[in-house]
Amino acid sequence: MIMKGGNILIPCGGTGGHLFPGIAVAEKLMEIGHNPLLILSEKEVDKEAIKNKNNIAWQSLPVMGWPGFFSKKIFSFSLKLFRGYKKCHSIFLTFNPDLILAFGGFISAIPLYLGLQQKLPLLLHEANATAGLVTKLFSRFSQYVLLGMKECEINVSSSKKIFTGIPLRKEMVKIDRIEACRSLDLSPARKTLFIFGGSQGAHGLNQLVLKTLPFLLERKDQIQFVHLTGSKDYEECLRSYNDLGYKALLEPFSHRMATYYSLSDLVISRAGATTLTEICAFGLPSILIPYPYATNDHQKKNAVVLEKAKAAFVFEESKASPETLSQTLKRVLDDRQLSQEMGRRAQLMFEPNSTDKIVEIVERCLCKRRK
Numbered sequence: 001m002i003m004k005g006g007n008i009l010i011p012c013g014g015t016g017g018h019l020f021p022g023i024a025v026a027e028k029l030m031e032i033g034h035n036p037l038l039i040l041s042e043k044e045v046d047k048e049a050i051k052n053k054n055n056i057a058w059q060s061l062p063v064m065g066w067p068g069f070f071s072k073k074i075f076s077f078s079l080k081l082f083r084g085y086k087k088c089h090s091i092f093l094t095f096n097p098d099l100i101l102a103f104g105g106f107i108s109a110i111p112l113y114l115g116l117q118q119k120l121p122l123l124l125h126e127a128n129a130t131a132g133l134v135t136k137l138f139s140r141f142s143q144y145v146l147l148g149m150k151e152c153e154i155n156v157s158s159s160k161k162i163f164t165g166i167p168l169r170k171e172m173v174k175i176d177r178i179e180a181c182r183s184l185d186l187s188p189a190r191k192t193l194f195i196f197g198g199s200q201g202a203h204g205l206n207q208l209v210l211k212t213l214p215f216l217l218e219r220k221d222q223i224q225f226v227h228l229t230g231s232k233d234y235e236e237c238l239r240s241y242n243d244l245g246y247k248a249l250l251e252p253f254s255h256r257m258a259t260y261y262s263l264s265d266l267v268i269s270r271a272g273a274t275t276l277t278e279i280c281a282f283g284l285p286s287i288l289i290p291y292p293y294a295t296n297d298h299q300k301k302n303a304v305v306l307e308k309a310k311a312a313f314v315f316e317e318s319k320a321s322p323e324t325l326s327q328t329l330k331r332v333l334d335d336r337q338l339s340q341e342m343g344r345r346a347q348l349m350f351e352p353n354s355t356d357k358i359v360e361i362v363e364r365c366l367c368k369r370r371k
């Protein structure tokens with residue numbers, strides 16, 4: 001179904017896990033003649049993520065997540081909410097959206113509220129294994145809730161729920177491992193551990209990995225690391241790898257995710273939903289250390305989905321020790337059959353047509369509205 005020229009407002013900012021799927025859908029919508037407009041937050045991660053995407057239109061709202069009733073930040077929250085509402089209202093006047101496709105998080109609340117007032121079709125995408133606050137609040141007013149994971153716990157009628165998976169950026173395609181290593185001065189003969197803590201880095205995960213490094217010294221010449229540290233821990237991590245003489249490539253944040261996945265033998269990461277989808281897309285074994293403070297422990301629930309499928313090992317940050325992490329890591333690296341089987345099971349969970357499925361639903365809703 002191709003119908004031209006819908007104005008699609010896509011709130012997806014606040015974190016890479018929402019923004020990258022938003023970018024993937026926006027690119028496809030543009031390809032077939034629609035006008036998407038992304039709504040981002042003012043956070044650094046949003047600026048970083050969108051910086052190479054000059055072709056995509058976006059606006060930012062000065063809003064922040066709900067700090068809780070008794071927080072000192074309640075005043076700045078209210079002020080930002082007011083300013084965000086005013087700015088979003090003026091975006092609605094100039095952009096005149098036909099449909100709202102929201103990827104969740106605090107950034108989605110105001111656009112969804114205004115869309116609801118204007119009786120626009122609302123589509124909600126819920127990436128995680130348990131629904132977030134915004135999805136819960138607006139699901140009864142939405143046309144459909146699009147699920148990133150089949151296992152998502154959400155209390156809406158089954159006719160409203162559609163499993164779409166999570167859209168990945170166009171550039172998320174596997175390249176040749178040897179080429180990938182050579183392009184980055186890494187060795188194809190070594191096993192590569194790819195470590196990162198979601199789109200903003202993860203201090204707890206970084207610390208655990210740094211404490212684990214001494215337990216891997218006997219393999220120093222057989223392994224190498226790619227570690228995306230986040231901006232705060234970059235210097236400390238770099239020092240630790242250098243002091244122990246490891247071959248390691250570190251970046252605070254990277255736009256070369258596809259290259260890194262392509263050359264990896266094992267991923268050690270948080271359990272954000274988009275990260276997990278990428279791990280599955282590249283068919284990789286993983287060790288997951290969920291962010292312990294994620295709302296409703298949703299990262300743990302995401303991770304358990306892969307653990308149950310025997311595609312990943314899961315460690316709770318508070319219980320994981322460098323000894324146990326290094327043992328599991330060596331086990332996966334040494335047992336080729338185990339690592340291949342974990343990767344194969346991960347790949348089976350990947351939904352490759354996610355972007356097309358979502359675009360098809362967007363067009364169906366637009367058609368209905370125009371009738």
Ligand SMILES: CC(=O)N[C@H]1[C@@H](OP(=O)(O)OP(=O)(O)OC[C@H]2O[C@@H](n3ccc(=O)[nH]c3=O)[C@H](O)[C@@H]2O)O[C@H](CO)[C@@H](O)[C@@H]1O
Pocket residue numbers: 015016017018020127128196197198199200228252253254255257270271272273274275276278291294295298299302
């Ligand atoms: C703390 C928290 O609540 N985090 C949530 C947030 O995580 P977060 O934003 O970390 O999201 P994910 O882990 O799902 O995805 C991270 C994304 O950032 C990309 N990336 C990462 C590092 C880098 O240097 N370069 C880069 O491009 C990854 O390729 C991936 O596309 O949104 C996800 C999607 O709703 C949730 O599942 C996570 O629980």
